[in-house]
Amino acid sequence: xxxVVELQGLRKAFRGHLGLGRSVxxxxxxxxxxxxxxxxxxxxxxxxxTTTLKMMLGLLRPDAGSVRLFGLPPESVAARARIxxxxxxxxxxxxxxxxxxxxxxxRLHGIPAAERKPRIEQAIARVGLAGRERTALRKLSKGxxxxxxxxxxxxxxxxxxxxxxxxxxxxxxGRREVRDLILGMRDAGKTVFFSSHILxxxxxxxDRVAIVFRGRLRAVGKLDDLVSHDAKWIEVxxxxxxxxxxxxxxxxxxxxTVRIKVRDVAELTRVLAAVPSAGGxxxxxxxxxxxxEDLFLREIGNARSEERPS
Amino acid sequence: MRAVAAIALNxxxxxxxxxxxxxxxxxxxALIAVSRFVSLLTVGSEVKIVKDLGLSAISVFxxxxxxxxxxxxxxxxxxxxxxxxLLAQPVRRWQFVCGKYAGLLLVLxxxxxxTGAALLVAVALKGAxxxxxxxxxxxxxxxxxxxxxxxxxxxxxxxxxLAAVGTAVTYVVGHLSWSFDLLEKRMPGAAGRVLCRVLHxxxxxxxxxxxxxxxxxxxxxxxxxxxxxIAYGVFYSLAVIVIASLVFERRExx
Numbered sequence: 001x002x003x004v005v006e007l008q009g010l011r012k013a014f015r016g017h018l019g020l021g022r023s024v025x026x027x028x029x030x031x032x033x034x035x036x037x038x039x040x041x042x043x044x045x046x047x048x049x050t051t052t053l054k055m056m057l058g059l060l061r062p063d064a065g066s067v068r069l070f071g072l073p074p075e076s077v078a079a080r081a082r083i084x085x086x087x088x089x090x091x092x093x094x095x096x097x098x099x100x101x102x103x104x105x106x107r108l109h110g111i112p113a114a115e116r117k118p119r120i121e122q123a124i125a126r127v128g129l130a131g132r133e134r135t136a137l138r139k140l141s142k143g144x145x146x147x148x149x150x151x152x153x154x155x156x157x158x159x160x161x162x163x164x165x166x167x168x169x170x171x172x173x174g175r176r177e178v179r180d181l182i183l184g185m186r187d188a189g190k191t192v193f194f195s196s197h198i199l200x201x202x203x204x205x206x207d208r209v210a211i212v213f214r215g216r217l218r219a220v221g222k223l224d225d226l227v228s229h230d231a232k233w234i235e236v237x238x239x240x241x242x243x244x245x246x247x248x249x250x251x252x253x254x255x256x257t258v259r260i261k262v263r264d265v266a267e268l269t270r271v272l273a274a275v276p277s278a279g280g281x282x283x284x285x286x287x288x289x290x291x292x293e294d295l296f297l298r299e300i301g302n303a304r305s306e307e308r309p310s
Numbered sequence: 311m312r313a314v315a316a317i318a319l320n321x322x323x324x325x326x327x328x329x330x331x332x333x334x335x336x337x338x339x340a341l342i343a344v345s346r347f348v349s350l351l352t353v354g355s356e357v358k359i360v361k362d363l364g365l366s367a368i369s370v371f372x373x374x375x376x377x378x379x380x381x382x383x384x385x386x387x388x389x390x391x392x393x394x395x396l397l398a399q400p401v402r403r404w405q406f407v408c409g410k411y412a413g414l415l416l417v418l419x420x421x422x423x424x425t426g427a428a429l430l431v432a433v434a435l436k437g438a439x440x441x442x443x444x445x446x447x448x449x450x451x452x453x454x455x456x457x458x459x460x461x462x463x464x465x466x467x468x469x470x471x472l473a474a475v476g477t478a479v480t481y482v483v484g485h486l487s488w489s490f491d492l493l494e495k496r497m498p499g500a501a502g503r504v505l506c507r508v509l510h511x512x513x514x515x516x517x518x519x520x521x522x523x524x525x526x527x528x529x530x531x532x533x534x535x536x537x538x539x540i541a542y543g544v545f546y547s548l549a550v551i552v553i554a555s556l557v558f559e560r561r562e563x564x
Contacts (some may be wrong), residue, residue, distance in 0.1 A: 012326065014564065027334075054394075054563065055563075057394075057397070058397070058398075059394060059397060059398070059562070059563040060562050060563065060564065061562060077400040077401075077402060078400075080398060080399060080400045083398065085393060085394075085398035086395075087394045087395055087397060090391075090395065091390050091391055091392060092319065092392060092395070093392060095323070095324055095327040095328075096320075096323070099324075104316055104319075104320050105395075105399060107312060107313075107315075107316035107398060108312075108313050108316050108317075108396070108399040108401055110312055110400075135423065152395065162398075179358065179472070233331045250415040
């Protein structure tokens, strides 16, 4: 099956001030994203995520390599007709109202007049902007503008939605709603490609992730395959008496419960045996596995140490 | 075509929601109204003074509107990053440039329609027939459309200040292009003469679109002049917009 997004050897460098020096933003990126996937492009600020997205949309031309969307170059109008895009920190025409704004974009997609009104109403309802249809954009908060940007990106029912930091500026309720929206798109067979440095969102949403650092791909794959399944440590919650010679590190919570962090099952067995004899009670045992954040920090740490001259 | 129309409509909407355009229009109309009283203080035909001042007001304030709206037309979209979402839609870059230009033409047409109507009424109130002014007003529109094309061209690759300077220089040079013709005759060297001839041919000749004196003095235009002047303005503007589209096609949006 043909991939929805295919990046091959993508490279982009920018000239410095007065044309002096060059900084490489994206350095030989290869990615393939299939239909119905939620794909997260993750990396710290300045990793090259936005540059990659701009090359995917034809806003920047790669110095080397190629971008194919539905097998077509991004300059192709046929490819862009099937895409929805939300930029990072969007700024839209502030003299328009949400309805006028969405009408403009619906016109650009050639949606017939009769269909525009219901589609706009539906998009506004989906992103929770009902009641604000006639408010000028300059009077809307950052979070509401972000929602409107999402409405713009999905109102023409695109097959691929490209979102640059979609959670930025949203409150917890908004983030939850956007997460549900993205999951709903996947259920409808759409592909979602988003960039983020908020790992919690990526962890909850993505089928696959790519970690980029200084323009280079550090890891790509299913989250389950990328993170280590071995327990990093085990945490035991104890109330009451705590043995004096516990093997691990202990921390006391404000409510008096103590958390004992042990490295392995052998240490855990010792703690579990010692707690009742000290007059304590075991409340919980929790095995802490590697998270996306751990993976992210590990990959970035590896990249930094590789770059450091030995 | 639908993309061009949608962008043009949005550009027009932006301009008409900006107070500065109303200020320019109000001052132009006030000047036309005042010209009725100024004409009382001068020697000569009062109607001619009203016509002369009125046509100049339409031209100058039309130019101001062109510069104010035109020079930031494309650059503002880039600076505010609204262009990112727009060009991510199924819109070709030349459609964006043409849409912005068409929107600016709509703004100019509306401004000139309002100020032109004010002048026609002022002349009619003086008891003279105003219809002889219509070709001059139409050619002011064509002249400003040509200047607007340059404003869009400059706006597509530079900031509003430089674009304003470039547009103003184009307007001045466009009205002085006859001097290259004169200079050519006085140049001693062949190379200089060729250069003058090339500049005279290539630079816009805005005087071809200026028939204000004929309109004020009720002098008939030579046969075919009006049509040829319109054709000149239209083809020149189209050529400039093609160049603007080519420049914009090469732009990258960092």
